Amino acid sequence: xxxxxxxxxxxxxxxxxxxxxxxxxxxxxxxxxxxxxxxxxxxxxxxxxxxxxxxxxxxxxxxxxxxxxxxxxxxxxxxxxxxxxxxxxxxxxxxxxxxxxxxxxxxxxxxxxxxxxxxxxxxxxxxxxxxxxxxxxxxxxxxxxxxxxxxxxxxxxxxxxxxxxxxxxxxxxxxxxxxxxxxxxxxxxxxxxxxxxxxxxxxxxxx
Amino acid sequence: xxxxxxxxxxxxxxxxxxxxxxxxxxxxxxxxxxxxxxxxxxxxxxxxxxxxxxxxxxxxxxxxxxxxxxxxxxxxxxxxxxxxxxxxxxxxxxxxxxxxxxxxxxxxxxxxxxxxxxxxxxxxxxxxxxxxxxxxxxxxxxxxxxxxxxxxxxxxxxxxxxxxxxxxxxxxxxxxxxxxxxxxxxxxxxxxxxxxxxxxxxxxxxxxxxxxxxxxxxxxxxxxxxxxxxxxxxxxxxxx
Ligand SMILES: Cc1cc2nc3c(=O)[nH]c(=O)nc-3n(C[C@H](O)[C@H](O)[C@H](O)COP(=O)(O)OP(=O)(O)OC[C@H]3O[C@@H](n4cnc5c(N)ncnc54)[C@H](O)[C@@H]3O)c2cc1C
Numbered sequence: 301x302x303x304x305x306x307x308x309x310x311x312x313x314x315x316x317x318x319x320x321x322x323x324x325x326x327x328x329x330x331x332x333x334x335x336x337x338x339x340x341x342x343x344x345x346x347x348x349x350x351x352x353x354x355x356x357x358x359x360x361x362x363x364x365x366x367x368x369x370x371x372x373x374x375x376x377x378x379x380x381x382x383x384x385x386x387x388x389x390x391x392x393x394x395x396x397x398x399x400x401x402x403x404x405x406x407x408x409x410x411x412x413x414x415x416x417x418x419x420x421x422x423x424x425x426x427x428x429x430x431x432x433x434x435x436x437x438x439x440x441x442x443x444x445x446x447x448x449x450x451x452x453x454x455x456x457x458x459x460x461x462x463x464x465x466x467x468x469x470x471x472x473x474x475x476x477x478x479x480x481x482x483x484x485x486x487x488x489x490x491x492x493x494x495x496x497x498x499x500x501x502x503x504x505x506x507x
Numbered sequence: 508x509x510x511x512x513x514x515x516x517x518x519x520x521x522x523x524x525x526x527x528x529x530x531x532x533x534x535x536x537x538x539x540x541x542x543x544x545x546x547x548x549x550x551x552x553x554x555x556x557x558x559x560x561x562x563x564x565x566x567x568x569x570x571x572x573x574x575x576x577x578x579x580x581x582x583x584x585x586x587x588x589x590x591x592x593x594x595x596x597x598x599x600x601x602x603x604x605x606x607x608x609x610x611x612x613x614x615x616x617x618x619x620x621x622x623x624x625x626x627x628x629x630x631x632x633x634x635x636x637x638x639x640x641x642x643x644x645x646x647x648x649x650x651x652x653x654x655x656x657x658x659x660x661x662x663x664x665x666x667x668x669x670x671x672x673x674x675x676x677x678x679x680x681x682x683x684x685x686x687x688x689x690x691x692x693x694x695x696x697x698x699x700x701x702x703x704x705x706x707x708x709x710x711x712x713x714x715x716x717x718x719x720x721x722x723x724x725x726x727x728x729x730x731x732x733x734x735x736x737x738x739x740x741x742x743x744x745x746x747x
Contacts, residue, residue, distance in 0.1 A: 313541040313593055315586050318549050319578045330540075330550050332578070339718050340742055342602055344725040344735045389550055422735060452722065490601040504599075 327391055328498035334390035339452050342486060346421040346472050350456050355440060356475045359411040367405070369456070375400045378439060382462035384469075385498035397460055399441030402433040413478035417485060418459055421472040426485035427494060428461065428468050430478060437463055440473060465496040465503070508589050509566075516653045518572045518622065519584045520556065525595050528565040533558050533633035534604035534626045534713070537567060537597035541579060551579045554626035554715075554741075555598065558633040567595065570656060572622035603713065603741045605630040607639035610711040610737070614642040616704045618694075618724050620716020621649060623743055627715055628657045635668055643671040644710075646702050648694045648720065651680030674702040696727050706732035715741040 319332070327333065350369040357365045367375075378401050384392045416433055419425050432438065441460040442449055449455035454471025461468045467487050477483075488494055493502040501507060510522035536554045553569035560566060573584040587593065603626060605615060617627040624647055634641060649655045660666065661673045676694045677685070704710040712733060714724050721742045728738055 311542050311594065312544055313582075313587070314591055316541045316543050316549075316582050318541070318543050318547050321547060330548060332549060338742075339722070341740065343740055344729060344738050345722065346735070388552065486602075491599075 325393060328385055329501045330503075331385055331389055331391040331498065334392050337392060337395075337453065338386070338388070338390055340386065340388055340467075341452075341471065342424060343422055345451050347451050348421050348456060348472060353456055355405075355457070355473065357405065357409050357478065358475060359409060359478045360413040360480050361410075363410065365405075365409050372400055372440065372442070372457070375404055378436075380439060380460070380462075382460070384462055384466050386466040387492065387496070387503050391498075396445050397439065397441040398443035399439035399457070399460060401436060402438040402440070403436060405440065406430075406433065409478070411478045413480050415479050415482040417477045417479055417483045418468075418470045418473060419475040419477065420470050421474050424470060424472070424486050426468050426470050427482055427488055428464060429495070432461060432464065433476075437461065463497070465493075465498055467492065468496055508587065508591055508593065511587075511589055514570050514656050517584070518570055518654075518656055520568060520570045521583065521587070523567045523569070523593070523595060525565050525567050528567060530559045530564065531555050531567070531598035532601075532604040532606060533629040535598035535600045536626065537569065537595050538599060539569075539579075539583070540594035540596065541582070542594070549579050550596075552599065554629065556625045556629050556632075558629055558636050560636075567597075570622070570625045572656075603715070603739050605711070605713065606633065607637050607641060612641055613737075614704050614708050614710040615644070616710040616712045617643065617645040618699075618703070618712065618714045618716075619645065619647045620720030620724070621654070621743075622656065623714075623716030623720065623741070624649075624656050625715075626741065627713060628661070630713070631661070631668060631671055634671070640670055642704075643668075644702065644704055645671065645673045646676060646694060646699065647673065648676040648678055648716070650678050651691075652677075652682040672702075674698075694724065694727075696730065699724070699727050700731055703728075703731070706734070709734070709737065712738045713741075714738060716743060718742045 353369045355367045379398050381396050416430050417427050438461045440457050442457040458471040459469050459473045496502050509524045514520045536552045538550050540550045542548045556570045557568040571580050571583045574580045619627045677691045679691050681691050714721050721740050
């Protein structure tokens with residue numbers, strides 16, 4: 301792939317060639333293609349049995365909507381095939397998931413809030429605009445590649461928002477708070493970007 | 508890069524002089540960006556091994572372990588030369604960090620697998636630099652003697668780290684003079700219970716290494732009664 305702009309000579313790393321460039325796929329800037337499925341978690345892996353699992357959505361007036369595992373399974377299911385982009389530089393193409401669209405989950409929720417703060421088992425949080433949860437672009441996913449989602453990857457259920465960096469796709473999702481003012485989540489408070497668009501390389505605050 | 512030296516047969520420490528560097532905390536890392544002459548770039552994270560030194564405020568030290576077949580690490584270990592330039596971004600990370608007084612001065616348990624020892628040794632060095640007395644225990648899991656990093660510094664007779672107990676777990680090959688008489692093997696529950704802090708002391712725990720190591724050790728810590736909120740983990744490699 302030719303560079304967009306000529307590279308200044310001082311930026312070159314002499315003698316570095318890198319791997320052969322992947323053909324036929326579009327990689328966001330600074331990413332490389334990964335065939336495995338790396339794991340990145342700030343702490344330990346929570347193990348939540350499905351009998352005890354609940355998902356709660358809370359609006360800006362503190363009204364709540366909540367689903368048990370059985371409720372979730374009874375909702376209409378999607379089977380998205382999506383590309384994942386992790387801020388630690390790997391991208392994985394064509395991953396297959398099964399889950400419930402946030403359009404379905406938020407359909408009856410009364411709210412005019414613009415922001416969501418997602419909270420998880422284990423204490424992890426992340427923030428994103430509500431608009432990015434809607435429009436067939438976000439799911440609560442429970443099945444990966446035909447199998448129940450492994451706890452290491454966020455099972456029994458994780459958020460899946462593949463058009464943003466993967467730290468927004470919160471593992472072990474538990475609650476979604478719809479809030480009027482944006483509240484920063486775990487990595488965002490440590491300097492990661494509030495939005496996190498891989499195509500605009502929004503890794504850190506200020507990018 | 509202003510200096511470099513071999514740290515083991517497969518790892519090399521790179522000393523970088525980064526204009527405008529504003530300091531860092533023990534446990535943080537940098538992103539190194541490499542650019543090929545056709546504009547292709549690759550970026551990898553490397554932990555900063557040495558604490559910030561106000562007398563050399565723009566110096567950043569990383570230690571890179573060669574990963575067979577890797578895109579970046581073999582280049583950094585074998586080819587990148589003193590005097591050459593590389594793009595550095597950082598410091599990155601404000602979670603996997605330690606400073607004297609962290610968590611109310613709680614004792615610290617460091618659990619390292621392979622090159623995961625780099626950010627942890629930075630914490631030991633920061634403790635030394637600040638003449639801090641926080642009780643530290645380091646359990647270092649490493650394949651065999653030739654692979655161990657910073658071993659003399661951590662276990663040698665002239666170490667200045669009173670209050671830091673280091674225990675090495677050899678997973679594949681034990682040095683001939685090892686006093687323990689223990690055959691090679693992975694860190695297990697018994698070893699962790701014996702060489703780590705008891706959960707009752709509420710230590711702050713840092714686990715760093717390949718994903719498989721971090722997952723296994725984290726589970727053992729929970730079994731031993733450690734609180735999940737006191738465990739900070741950093742995973743280095745692809746999943747296994
Ligand atoms: C926060 C953080 C801190 C870190 N600190 C350190 C540190 O202090 N020291 C250190 O040594 N490392 C550290 N790492 C790991 C480091 O960032 C790199 O992942 C490591 O050096 C390997 O990079 P690489 O380019 O050599 O290997 P990669 O090319 O990324 O490959 C890694 C492995 O996957 C295989 N692989 C991946 N993609 C392909 C492909 N397309 N084709 C063939 N094989 C492939 C390779 O064979 C190899 O086994 C850290 C990582 C993180 C996240």
